[in-house]
Amino acid sequence: MVDITGFHLSSMINSELTEYYIKNGFVLVDKLISKRSQDEIRTELAKINQGHYDNSTIEPIDWPINDQRLISRYMYIGQPHAYSQIIRQYIDHPKLCRILDLIVGANVPFWNGAYKCVQTMFVTKKPDGNGSPWHQDESAIPTRDRSLTGVWIALSDASTTNGCLWIIPDSHKSGVIYKREAHNLPDVDSMPIARGFDDSNAIPIEMTAGSVLFFSGYLLHNSRKNYSKQNRPALTIHYCSSNTMLPWGVNNYRGVTPIKGEDPYQSEGYTDPIPWAKLE
Numbered sequence: 001m002v003d004i005t006g007f008h009l010s011s012m013i014n015s016e017l018t019e020y021y022i023k024n025g026f027v028l029v030d031k032l033i034s035k036r037s038q039d040e041i042r043t044e045l046a047k048i049n050q051g052h053y054d055n056s057t058i059e060p061i062d063w064p065i066n067d068q069r070l071i072s073r074y075m076y077i078g079q080p081h082a083y084s085q086i087i088r089q090y091i092d093h094p095k096l097c098r099i100l101d102l103i104v105g106a107n108v109p110f111w112n113g114a115y116k117c118v119q120t121m122f123v124t125k126k127p128d129g130n131g132s133p134w135h136q137d138e139s140a141i142p143t144r145d146r147s148l149t150g151v152w153i154a155l156s157d158a159s160t161t162n163g164c165l166w167i168i169p170d171s172h173k174s175g176v177i178y179k180r181e182a183h184n185l186p187d188v189d190s191m192p193i194a195r196g197f198d199d200s201n202a203i204p205i206e207m208t209a210g211s212v213l214f215f216s217g218y219l220l221h222n223s224r225k226n227y228s229k230q231n232r233p234a235l236t237i238h239y240c241s242s243n244t245m246l247p248w249g250v251n252n253y254r255g256v257t258p259i260k261g262e263d264p265y266q267s268e269g270y271t272d273p274i275p276w277a278k279l280e
């Protein structure tokens with residue numbers, strides 16, 4: 001049985017955290033993001049949902065900024081760091097980097113410590129909102145070198161009642177990427193679902209607001225319906241080794257932001273990530 005007690009930045013031992021990540025495919029760090037930062041990110045999420053940024057993906061709406069419906073107007077908001085300076089500043093937040101420095105290349109032979117940010121995304125389950133189907137992030141963002149690292153920042157407490165993440169322990173180990181297919185399951189959003197594995201030992205990862213789950217791109221995970229009366233917002237960020245050739249739709253996806261170390265592909269230039277949003 002995996003022990004999911006969270007680590008703390010102030011008392012963690014680097015080698016223990018790295019070993020835990022390699023063994024379990026995830027690591028929970030409790031209360032990493034301060035209350036002030038959580039408020040800042042949530043306010044920015046409301047502003048983005050209001051249509052404050054002219055990015056052609058979100059229709060402006062005249063709901064006031066403190067309207068509780070605003071935060072969960074869109075279930076998914078992709079690449080907010082492309083237009084929000086507030087979100088941009090979190091992708092290389094020193095506290096996130098303290099952990100990322102240890103784990104992004106923990107499963108990559110000869111990793112040189114360099115990593116880049118690949119994407120950002122808000123995921124907000126409104127009251128009664130559907131969960132997300134089983135999947136591995138690696139199936140959507142192909143690094144293939146086992147460096148893909150998802151960062152899930154809880155912007156409210158996340159529990160089995162309001163739709164926290166669930167994971168399948170050990171599922172990162174085989175390196176198998178399970179096929180995803182369309183489904184018509186109730187209570188689960190319209191993203192394709194991965195199939196072909198045993199999910200009977202799945203466990204929930206309950207988190208307090210400001211806690212952060214770091215997890216391998218190969219780890220199978222999902223979330224369930226939000227049965228509470230409150231929104232369950234989260235900011236997710238993905239990273240991989242800078243040396244990863246990233247065939248995400250193109251030869252070597254260049255909508256990346258170097259975070260640490262040398263970018264060996266700098267001469268290929270950079271592109272702006274394309275913002276997107278999805279209602280449900």
Ligand SMILES: O=C(O)CCC(=O)C(=O)O
Nearest residue numbers: 123132137222223234236
């Ligand atoms: O936040 C959720 O409910 C699901 C998020 C997720 O599965 C992901 O970011 O890969």
